[in-house]
Amino acid sequence: MAGDAFEDLMPFNHCWGCGADNPDGLQLKSTWSPHDPEVAIATFRPRAEHMAGPRHVLNGGIIATILDCHGVCTSVADAYRREGRAIGRGDTIWFATGSLEVRYLAPVPVDASVELRARVVEHGERKTVVDSTLVAADDVCARAAVTAVRVPPTWLRG
Template identity: 45%
Template sequence: MASTPEYFQDKLSGNHCFGCGTENDHGLHIKSYWMAENKAACHFVPQSFHTAAPTHFLNGGVIATIIDCHCICTAIAYAYQQQGREIGKGTPLWYATGALSLRYKRPVNINSRILLEATVSGYNEKQAKVDCLLKVDDTVCVEATVEAIAVSEEWMKQNT
């Protein structure tokens, strides 16, 4: 029997993000895990209300959200890895989106099981570059790059 992967999001406390936050009851609740040292996977199954105008396709904004969140969580997990720490242990490490670039190559059917593959292609303590492919049945539907910027715990708690 295969073991359940350790999901990055389950180890992060205080995450209320709509896409990846375990503490948001109305969110998408994506789950990311390591495939290799710098490569993470995420599976996502859209719900019928995640549609675009044509009801048989997934909304592009939902696509952008799951890619963005998967890449940011991958950057966070990688930063912990580079410090030799388990995700969520010690002083929290957080990243936010500095830039998001997407290339929609083909529509995604609403009934698809989606695989996101994110690879950290650049990293220093202040930022990470993460490249991502959204695949359906081994076909690339979206190519993306996220520039993740390190942010402080104080930034995470600001009200303004």
């Protein structure tokens, strides 16, 4: 369905950041924006244990993780869409992080939800580049360039 989270449609995803099959993870949920079909969105609610040194600031590693996962899952959803298939239908499409460049622009409060936005800026047969942003209280607090590399379905089995 159009409103289903990408991650919920990806079979055997045990990723700590976005895996629906990892109940101990962050459980990120990304969808296409109803306002712009080229933008993927997600809302993430930090928990107190996600704090950095200061108790009121979100840890930078958590920020990097959710930007990375949102970018990779957007790459997966985009690849399925380009092939005219629903996520999880037919041969499995998987991507892994090839590179992640994060720019931290402002502290992210740990006591409120944040919004993630991602847009595919380049795509090829094996590589997709996604620009992702993290917005808190209407301020862009972090930006990431995620290069996602398509991997074979056997990648899941190790």
